[in-house]
Amino acid sequence: MDLGFEVVDLPESDHPTEGEQAPDFTRPLVTSEHWEDASLSELAAESPVLLVFHSMDGSFPATYAWNELTERAFEEHHDVQVVGCSISTPYEHMTLIDDREMDYPLFSDPQNGVAEAYDIVNDLDGMAGISEARPAVFLVDGDLTVQYAWVAAEWPDFPDYDEVAEAVESL
Amino acid sequence: MSEATDETAPITLYRLQACPFCERVVRKLDEYDLDYHSRFVEPMHSDRNAVKRVSGSRTVPAIVDETTGVTMSESANIVEYLETTYGSEN
Numbered sequence: 147m148d149l150g151f152e153v154v155d156l157p158e159s160d161h162p163t164e165g166e167q168a169p170d171f172t173r174p175l176v177t178s179e180h181w182e183d184a185s186l187s188e189l190a191a192e193s194p195v196l197l198v199f200h201s202m203d204g205s206f207p208a209t210y211a212w213n214e215l216t217e218r219a220f221e222e223h224h225d226v227q228v229v230g231c232s233i234s235t236p237y238e239h240m241t242l243i244d245d246r247e248m249d250y251p252l253f254s255d256p257q258n259g260v261a262e263a264y265d266i267v268n269d270l271d272g273m274a275g276i277s278e279a280r281p282a283v284f285l286v287d288g289d290l291t292v293q294y295a296w297v298a299a300e301w302p303d304f305p306d307y308d309e310v311a312e313a314v315e316s317l
Numbered sequence: 318m319s320e321a322t323d324e325t326a327p328i329t330l331y332r333l334q335a336c337p338f339c340e341r342v343v344r345k346l347d348e349y350d351l352d353y354h355s356r357f358v359e360p361m362h363s364d365r366n367a368v369k370r371v372s373g374s375r376t377v378p379a380i381v382d383e384t385t386g387v388t389m390s391e392s393a394n395i396v397e398y399l400e401t402t403y404g405s406e407n
Contacts, residue, residue: 180367
């Protein structure tokens with residue numbers, strides 16, 4: 147982004163990078179109809195997963211991310227599942243899925259433990275006691291090896307979706 | 318992973334958060350130490366098509382037991398079914 151002024155730099159992160167193992171986790175996975183505990187490894191066993199960490203549901207970065215991903219529809223052209231994760235509750239995820247008329251499942255992680263495991267915690271200034279994930283995208287294969295990783299280095303920051311597309315195409 | 322989150326469990330329990338009838342079934346499942354997988358659905362009755370497709374009714378709790386091929390709604394019925402099917406083994 148070129149805004150003509152500085153945005154907030156985020157500290158260095160030790161997140162998993164290409165060729166490394168992504169941490170497995172189990173959280174409620176929410177669809178338009180129900181939610182149930184699911185693990186990343188179970189999903190990845192079916193096909194590669196594009197795991198998209200986004201700001202809490204209702205924030206504009208979350209809306210932007212799902213508008214973009216819905217429009218690009220990677221899953222229609224490639225062997226990949228697009229799956230989201232935010233700190234929002236399952237109820238909020240259902241509302242987001244309905245509002246955006248999207249067909250992507252979302253992990254619910256209100257206590258932000260997944261972001262902690264990925265070292266992508268973003269403590270939110272001015273919202274006492276709330277931290278969420280930094281915007282981040284991980285493409286993982288069947289054994290959770292990271293094929294592509296992007297993690298926000300500043301706040302706000304947005305993925306380069308053309309770069310994500312290239313990564314998905316090279317699967 | 319706890320029993321309640323085991324995706325490979327033979328019993329799927331459709332439940333609503335804080336629904337006492339659902340908790341009644343959970344207590345019975347726990348009593349018989351049965352592996353089950355929880356699926357939480359919408360509070361709004363009219364939005365529960367996922368349950369209706371499975372059981373023919375939008376009410377929860379509902380269970381699907383792959384071991385016996387039984388799908389069932391209504392907590393009293395489910396409790397009775399669990400007692401009859403699994404109670405004697407304990």
